[in-house]
Amino acid sequence: MGRRMRTRDEVFGIPYGTRDFLPDEAREKRAIESLLAEGFARWGYDEIVTPAFEFVDTLTLGNGRRIEPYMFKFFDRQNRTLALRHEMTTPIARVVASRMKGAEMPLKLFYLSPVYRYEQAQTGRQCEFYQAGVEFMGSDSEAADAEIVALAATSMKNAGLKNFQICLGQVDFIHGLMQELRLDANAQEAVKAALEAHDLVGLRVLADQVGLVSKGKEALLAVPLLHGGAEIIEKARVMTTNGQSLCALDNLHAIYRLLQAYGAEEYVKFDLGMIRDFGYYTGMVFEAYTPGLGFPLCGGGRYDRLLSDFGSACPATGFALGIERVMLALERENLKPSAPQKDIYISYAASKREDAIRLAEERRMAGKIVELSPSEETRDEATLRQTAKGYRELVYIE
Amino acid sequence: MEINDLDYLTVALPKGKLFSPSAELLAKAGLSAEGLEESSRKLVIVNDRAKVKFIISKTADVPTYVEYGAADIGVIGKDVLMESGQDVYELLDLGFGRCHLMMAVPEAERRPHLEDYAHTRVATKFPRIAERFFGEHGMQMEYIKLNGSIELGPIVGLSESIVDIVETGTTLRENHLVEIVSIMDATARLISNRVSFRMKFERIHRLVEDLQEILRGDNK
Numbered sequence A: 001m002g003r004r005m006r007t008r009d010e011v012f013g014i015p016y017g018t019r020d021f022l023p024d025e026a027r028e029k030r031a032i033e034s035l036l037a038e039g040f041a042r043w044g045y046d047e048i049v050t051p052a053f054e055f056v057d058t059l060t061l062g063n064g065r066r067i068e069p070y071m072f073k074f075f076d077r078q079n080r081t082l083a084l085r086h087e088m089t090t091p092i093a094r095v096v097a098s099r100m101k102g103a104e105m106p107l108k109l110f111y112l113s114p115v116y117r118y119e120q121a122q123t124g125r126q127c128e129f130y131q132a133g134v135e136f137m138g139s140d141s142e143a144a145d146a147e148i149v150a151l152a153a154t155s156m157k158n159a160g161l162k163n164f165q166i167c168l169g170q171v172d173f174i175h176g177l178m179q180e181l182r183l184d185a186n187a188q189e190a191v192k193a194a195l196e197a198h199d200l201v202g203l204r205v206l207a208d209q210v211g212l213v214s215k216g217k218e219a220l221l222a223v224p225l226l227h228g229g230a231e232i233i234e235k236a237r238v239m240t241t242n243g244q245s246l247c248a249l250d251n252l253h254a255i256y257r258l259l260q261a262y263g264a265e266e267y268v269k270f271d272l273g274m275i276r277d278f279g280y281y282t283g284m285v286f287e288a289y290t291p292g293l294g295f296p297l298c299g300g301g302r303y304d305r306l307l308s309d310f311g312s313a314c315p316a317t318g319f320a321l322g323i324e325r326v327m328l329a330l331e332r333e334n335l336k337p338s339a340p341q342k343d344i345y346i347s348y349a350a351s352k353r354e355d356a357i358r359l360a361e362e363r364r365m366a367g368k369i370v371e372l373s374p375s376e377e378t379r380d381e382a383t384l385r386q387t388a389k390g391y392r393e394l395v396y397i398e
Numbered sequence B: 001m002e003i004n005d006l007d008y009l010t011v012a013l014p015k016g017k018l019f020s021p022s023a024e025l026l027a028k029a030g031l032s033a034e035g036l037e038e039s040s041r042k043l044v045i046v047n048d049r050a051k052v053k054f055i056i057s058k059t060a061d062v063p064t065y066v067e068y069g070a071a072d073i074g075v076i077g078k079d080v081l082m083e084s085g086q087d088v089y090e091l092l093d094l095g096f097g098r099c100h101l102m103m104a105v106p107e108a109e110r111r112p113h114l115e116d117y118a119h120t121r122v123a124t125k126f127p128r129i130a131e132r133f134f135g136e137h138g139m140q141m142e143y144i145k146l147n148g149s150i151e152l153g154p155i156v157g158l159s160e161s162i163v164d165i166v167e168t169g170t171t172l173r174e175n176h177l178v179e180i181v182s183i184m185d186a187t188a189r190l191i192s193n194r195v196s197f198r199m200k201f202e203r204i205h206r207l208v209e210d211l212q213e214i215l216r217g218d219n220k
Helices: A023-042 A089-097 A142-158 A171-180 A185-196 A200-209 A214-225 A231-237 A243-262 A323-332 A353-365 A379-389 B019-028 B059-067 B078-084 B127-136 B170-174 B194-199 B201-219
Strands: A053-055 A073-075 A081-084 A107-116 A128-137 A165-170 A268-271 A284-289 A298-302 A316-322 A342-348 A370-372 A391-397 B009-014 B044-047 B052-057 B073-077 B089-093 B099-106 B121-124 B142-145 B161-166 B177-186 B188-192
Touching: A023 A107, A023 A128, A023 A142, A023 A323, A089 A107, A089 A128, A089 A316, A128 A142, A128 A323, A142 A165, A142 A243, A142 A284, A142 A298, A142 A316, A165 A171, A165 A243, A165 B194, A171 A185, A171 A214, A171 A243, A185 A200, A185 A214, A200 A214, A200 B089, A231 A243, A231 A268, A243 A268, A243 A284, A284 A316, A284 B194, A316 A323, A342 A353, A342 A379, A353 A370, A353 A391, A379 A391, B009 B019, B009 B059, B009 B201, B019 B201, B052 B059, B059 B073, B059 B078, B059 B188, B073 B078, B078 B127, B078 B177, B078 B188, B089 B194, B089 B201, B121 B127, B127 B142, B127 B161, B127 B177, B161 B177, B170 B177, B188 B194, B188 B201, B194 B201
Parallel strands: A165 A268, A342 A370, A342 A391, B009 B052, B009 B073, B121 B142, B121 B161
Antiparallel strands: A053 A081, A073 A081, A107 A128, A128 A316, A165 A284, A284 A298, A298 A316, B044 B052, B073 B188, B089 B188, B099 B161, B099 B177
């Protein structure tokens, strides 16, 4: 028997916000990622890989200024500022607007990548965390949005999740409502900030301050509470008369009808107060939740402005799914995939090493998981090792 | 039984002065449990009939329990909530627990303008709120985080000023401190986890409406 590795008193530390995936975790992560990648491919999405770091100016184009303080930055040899990517959509937009400019539209791309944000580590999100996601570029149709939501639902099912809920919102509903209420630019910013911060008390204070007539005030305060099934669309419709808000509701209705065709409607609810990020999203937005996890595990929506920031206007929609959060959700619901069975441990007596190698190769060709002892052992030693390592069968050559 | 059972509502209540008014108000809305007392040795108190669980925690921990979803909803002072910076739904101003956050200096060392205190040391339990406030006034300060007896700071020469909560002003007077600027007024808030607000929307929304009704009645 070999000696167990000695545990040290002092552990070699790793930086704040990073983590190791030990073999069991790494296996589970790879299994989930494979299921997701296969699923994306079945829907006609092609994988794309971009660099882990880029020029900070590229990554902060568009709405990135807000995230800039949370980026990991460093310098290249010409002292230009580089940063680790904080998400995958901006790098993909860069590629699509430049190197893939002539590609046949619409373009469907997926990725499985670590991304980096210097912020307080949360449940299932360190500073380095893994995302799986898709981008559907070159279509402004509700069919593209419905496909993205349906694919998100399918992806979560593919990963093994059973109990989850997707909430759909539409940023134009609130934009239109604020116009209708004739809020000035400052008041609009304040309302957006309150909604983004989930501050309903602040929203109530604002509604009093800007001197809205009672009906308008009621409508504004009702927005965060417009949550529920498809009836919410009709409930919202009577609250407003402006074209932009009504278009937003028609858009959600159209998406919902397509989701029924996908058979995904059982997962879908509406939440018109859910807006994620006003500066970035331009239409439908959504988040997915699972009980037992206090944070959304998936989010996305339509972002039609980002590619024009790269000089090549193109409508786009997509989502990202947090791999570690999926892993946590599976664990909390006792749905963790079981580790694959290890098949054969091969060991041998003196001078039988070559025979053992040949046998191991033969069994591996037959698809078995085979571990070969690095040195000769007695049969008793081999049995102990087989048990300790969890192999179903021992082949001992003597 | 899972803490995040969809049938149950988990409520985080802070120890201290907010505990009794919170428990009383929630009881009026039908959320109560036998043995729900601040001094309870039990950490989680369950009422299976009303399908509610209570967690009694240190004040500053309430936003953490709620942000992570260990509790669906909680009651917490706006001051503590702002200082924590945690991402939760702020659903309702409960009106009680009113307090006043301000900056005070020793009477003898009062300066003519707020800006005259730039680059001095300020002792506080609320460095984030203080930094935001002074930042809005274009001032940089040196923050010294203390966890209690903030008014001691200027007396022992640890700081030139304090940023602290006052209720009656007695402590300030006894220590020869004077308020020079008001920072914010805070009351207790009902907060909710972002996911719970969606997954348990009907129940939480109903609770908010009931509480609003009760608060309106109390103010009449």
